[in-house]
Amino acid sequence: MAQTETERGTEWLARGGLRPTRQRVALAALLVGDGENRHVTAESLYAASVSGEEKVSLATVYNTLRAFCEAGLMQEVVVDGSKSYFDTRMDDHPHFYWEDSASLTDAPAEQLEILRLPDAPDGMEIAKVDVVIRLRRR
Structure with a gap:
């Protein structure tokens, strides 16, 4: 029997240790219900939820989305310091930011080569490196 979007969303929440409230399940189903990874903004997820049965506010x-990130289910990708995208794919990978459409997609990680990073300041360690490659038409 095929797994439903709601079942996938509920299992995803359980992996993060989150209580499956109606609103969380509805949003989780939109995010991972089809088994695919996606990049969303809060606004785009809200727009997708408007047609659903469970009404949620922005x-x-x-x-x-913040709770999903804190639970380790998603990661936040910040573009321009003020625009946040939320990614359901949790491994380390680079992104393309398409300026024309203001969208974010995965970039091929196997083509990225970082040869060296600067040393972290005393008492600090590098926790993560985010790579966002901005694209625009010529």
Whole structure:
């Protein structure tokens, strides 16, 4: 029997140790219900949820996305310091940011080569390196 979007969303929440409230399950189903990874903004996820049965406010979407990140289910990718995208793919990988459409997609990690990073300041360690490659038409 095929797994439903709601079942996938509920299992995803359980992996993060989150209580499956109706609103969380509805948003999780939109994010991972088809088994694919995706990049969303709070606004785009809210727009996708408007047609669903479970109504959620934009503030709830923001709070829920933060909870998903804190639970290790998603990662936040910040573009331009003020625009955040949320990615369901959790391994380290680079991104393309398409300036024309303001969208974010995965870039081929096997083509990225970082030869050296600067030393971290005393008492600090490098936790993560985010690579966002901005694209625009010529």
